[in-house]
Amino acid sequence: MAQILTFLGKGGTGRTTVAIAAAKQLAASGSRTLLVSSDSSPAFGILLGLSPGAEPQEIAANLSAVQLQATVLLENSWEEVKKLEAKYLRSPTLKNVYGQELSVLPGMDGALALNAIREYNASGKYDAIVYDGTGDLQTLRVLGIPETASWYFRRFRQVFIESDLGKAIAPFIQPVSSAVLNVTWTADNFAPEPTNQATSMLEDGKAAIADPHRVLAYLVTTDDPSAIATAKYLWGSAQQINLSVGGVLLNQADTTAAITKEFAPLAVTSLPRKTADWQPLLDALPSFKPAAQIPKPVTIDLAARQVKIFLPGFDKKQVKLTQYGPEITVEAGNQRRNITLPPPLSGQPVKGAKFQDGYLIVSL
Template sequence: MSLILTFLGKGGVGKTTTAIAVARAFAAQNKQVLYVGQQAGDSLSIRLGVDLNSDPQSVAPNFSAVHLKSTVLLERYWDKMKGLETQYLRSPFFKEVYGQELGILPGMDAALGLSFLRERDAEGKYDVIIYDGVGDLETLRMLGMPEILGWYLRRFKQVLTGSAIGQAISPFVEPILRSILQVSSTDDISQQAGEMSSVLTRGQKAVNDPSHVAAYLVTTGDPYAIATAKYLWGSAQQVGLTVGGIFAREAIPEEEFAPLAIFSIPDQVSELIIPDRLDARLAPKPIEINTATKQVKLFLPSFNKKQVKLIQLGPEVTIEAGDQRRNIFLPSELAGKQATGAKFQDSYLIISFG
C-alpha cells in the first residue's frame, strides 16, 4: 500500500515546488516515489528536466514521474474494457467502437486520474505517490469521487433496473464507467452495479484512511493565501480527506490552523527534510460516528453554522458546506433514526440522533 499525498493552496504559493521537494526528500530516504502530474502544458517536464509522458519515467534514484494525458488513458482503459466485454459476452456490444475515437467529457480527467492512481497503488511498487492535479477543487472532487459515485449507484440502481429510460441509456453510460473503473462487463445490471459498488467502496475507504491518503496545505503569510488554504482545509474534510498539516513559506501564527502542525519551508527548498511529525493520523479525523452516544461528529474548520446545511433523507444525511456536499450513509444502529439536534463546537458539527 502506497502513501498517496496531494498539496493544496492558493495559486502562486509554490505547491508544485513544495510537492517536488517533498518527493525528493522521500526519495533521499530510499523510498520509491512516483510523482503524478495532470496539469496542462509541459511545465512539469521543464521543472524536472525529463521529457514526461503517460508512463513513469526515471527522474533520479528512487524518484519517477509521469505526466497524465486523458486521451491516452481513456484509449487504454477503453481497450481493456472491450477485452473484458469479449471475455464475458458472447456478442460484444462495443467491439466496433475504438478508444481513439472517444472525446473527453467533463469530469473524465478526474475519473481517469483516480483510476491511474488506483492502479499504481495496487501494484505495490511505490512507497509514496504524490499527485499534482489540474486544480485544487478538481483534485478534491476526484478524491471524493468514490463516495459520490457510490451514492449515485445506490440512488439510481432502481432507475437503471426498472425503467425504460434507464434501460435505454445504460448501454451507453455503463461501458464508459466500467472502462474507467476497470471492472468486468456482464449482462446482469445488478451484478454490474454490485461490482462497481465494491470498487467504489474500497476507494472511499482508502481516501478516508489518513495512513493511506492525505493532503497538506501550502501557504505564505499573505491573508488571501491563508484564507484560501482555510477554505480548502474545510473542503477537504467534506470529501473525507484528512489534511495532515501546513507547509508555510513564511511565518504564520499557529492559531490560524490549530490544531494542525506547521512545517517551515527553507529558503533553499531543495534542502527540505521530511519532518518527524509528518503523519496525517495525528490530525483531526473528518468524521467520527459513535453509535453508543448516537452522535456523528464532522470536523469542519473554516466554516460556521450559517454556511452549513443539513438534510436527512432515509438512512443518509447530507451535509452541504462551501462548494461541497457529503452524503453520510448511517450505520444500521442509526439508520431510521431522526436527527434531533445539531450544534457547532470547536470546529465540529455534532449531530445527535433520537
Template sequence: MALILTFLGRGSTSRTKIAIATAKKFASQGKRTLLAGGAEPAMATLLGTSLSTEPQEISSNLQAVQFQTGVLLEKGWEEVKKLEAQYLRTPILKEVFGQELAFIPGLESALALNTIRQYDESGKYDVIIYDGAGDSSTLRMVGLPESLSWYVRRFRQLFANSDLGRSISESPLIQPLVSTFFNINWTSDNFSQPTNLANNFLDKGKSVLSDPKRFAAFLVTSNDPVEVLTARYLWGAAQQVDLTVGGVIQVGAGGTNVSEEFSPLNITHVTADNWQGMMDALPDFATQAIEAPKPIEIDINGRQVRLFLPGFDKKQVKLTQYGPEVTIEAGDQRRNIALPPALSGKPVTGAKFQHNYLIISF
C-alpha cells in the same frame, strides 16, 4: 500499498516545488517514490528533464510520470470494452476506439484517480506524490469513490423496486429473453452483480481515502490573505470528501504567521530556495497526518456523528436526512453519509455547530 500525498493551495509553482522536494525527501530515505503530475510543463521544468506518460527514473528511488488525458483515455477505454464483453453476448463498444472519444468534463480527474490506484496496487512504490491542480477539482477527483458509490446504491435500489426489476425476478418469460442478450442467466439476484462489483471497488477506494496512513493532503500557502483564505476553504472542503489534511506548509520568508488561521494543524515554514534546504525543512508527513483531526468520527454508543468542517460557519452548513443516509452541504460540496447499522434509519434528534465541528445526534 503506498502512502499517497497531495497538496492543496492557490500558488501552483509553490505547490509543485513542495511536491518535488517531498518526493526527493522520501527517495533519499530509501522509499520507492513516484512523483505524478499533469500535462502542464511546471514539474518537468523544475526537474530539469522531459517527462513521459510512463514512469521514468529521475534519481535513486525516484520515478516521475506525466498524466496525459488522451493516453489515459485510450487505456481506460480498453478496460471498459473488456468489462462489457463479460456481460453482453454481442458487445456494442468493440468498434469504438479511445482515439475517437471526446473529452467529457470531469473525465480527466476520473482517469487520473484510476491511474494512481493502479500504481498503488502495483506494489512498486512506497510513496506516491500527486501534483494535481490543488483546488476543488482535485478534491472532486479524490471524492469520486464516495459520490459514485451513492449513485450505485441509489440506482440499484431504484431498479430493484422498478417494474423491470420485479418483472425479471418474477416473470418466466422475460428471463429467457434477457438471457439471449447477456452472457449469463439473469435473475433478480445476479442482475445486481455488476453493481455489487462496482460497490466493492468503490468501497476499497473509500477505505484508502479515509485512512490517513494511506492518503493525506497538506495545505500550501504564503502569508498572502487570498492564499490563506483559499487554503482554509480547501481545508474545509477536503473534510467533505473524507480526506485528512495533515498540516500546513507556509512558503516564503517573513510576513504574518498563519498559525491562528489553521489551528490545530501544525505549521511548517519553508524558506529555502534549494532542494536540500526545502527537504530539510519539510515535516514528518506520516506522523502529522495521523495526528490531524479526523474528517468524521462516529460514536455509536453516544449516538453521535461529528464532522470537522473548518473554514465554514453554521450559516454555510445544511443538514438533511433521506432514509438511512444523512446529507451534509458545506460551500459547494455535498456529502452523503452512509450510517452504520446501529444508527441507520434512526431520525436526527439534534444538530449543532461548535468549534468547527458539526455534531449530529440520533
C-alpha cells in the same frame, strides 16, 4: 500498498514545487517514489528540470515521474472496456469504435487520473505516490469519486429494485442473460451489497481515502491572508470527502502565533524559498507521516446519539444540514456529503444541530 500524498492550496503558493520536493525527499529516504502530475503543460517539466513522458520513467534513484495525458489514458481505458465487452457479450458492439477517435469530455480527465493512480498503486512498484493535481476543489472531487459514485450506485440500484419495473423484470433476468450473455446473472446482481468488481473497487477507494496511512493531504500556503483563507476552506472541504489533512506547509514565510492558531491542531511547518539547491527545502519538509492530532472527519457517538462532523474554515451560515432519506446530508464548501448512519441511528430524525469549535454536532 503505496502511500499517496497530495497538496492543497491557492494557486501561486508553490504547490508544485513542494510536491516535487516531497517526491525527492521520499526517494532520498529510500522509498520507491512516483511523482504524478495532472498538468500537461510545459510548466511542470520546467520546474522539474526535465520533461517526463505519459508513462512513468525513472529520473533519479528511487524516483520516477509521469505527466498524465488524458487522451492516452482514455485510449488505454477504452481498450479495457472493449476487452470486458468481448468477455461477456457474444456479439460485441464496441469493437469498431477506436480509442484514438474519442475526445475527452469535461470531468473525464479527473476520473482517468484517479484510475491511473489506482493502477500505479496496484502495480506494487512504488512505496509512495505524490500526486500534483490542481490543488483545489477539482482535486478533491477527483479523490471523492469513490464516495460519490458508490452512493449513486447504491441508491439508484436500490430505487430500481424497489420500483415496479425492477420487480417486473426480476424473474426474467436469468433466462435473458443466459440467452444473450456468456455468463449467468441473477437478481442478486442488483442487490444493495457490493458483490461485483465495480463496487469492490469503489469500496476499496473509499477505504483508502479514509485511511491517512494510505492517502494523506497537506495544505500549502503563504502568509498572505487570501492564501490562508483558501487553505482553511480546502481543509474543511477535504473533510467532506473523508480525506485526512496531515499538516500545513507555510511557504516562504516564518510561522507566527496567529498562523498557528488559524490551523490548530495541525502542525505548521515553515519552508524556505526554493533556490538552485533543493536540499534546504528538502531538509525543512516534515516526514509526511500521519500524526495523532489529525482530527477525524466524522465521529459517531452511539451513547450520546450524536454525529460530529469536522468542518474547519466554515461557519454556521456556510453549512446546511438536510435529511431526506436514511442518511444525513451535509452541504459545505460547494460540496455535499451523505453520511450513512449505523443501524441504531439509521432512519432516526435529526432532533438538533449546533456548530461549535469547527464541528457540526448533530443530535438524533
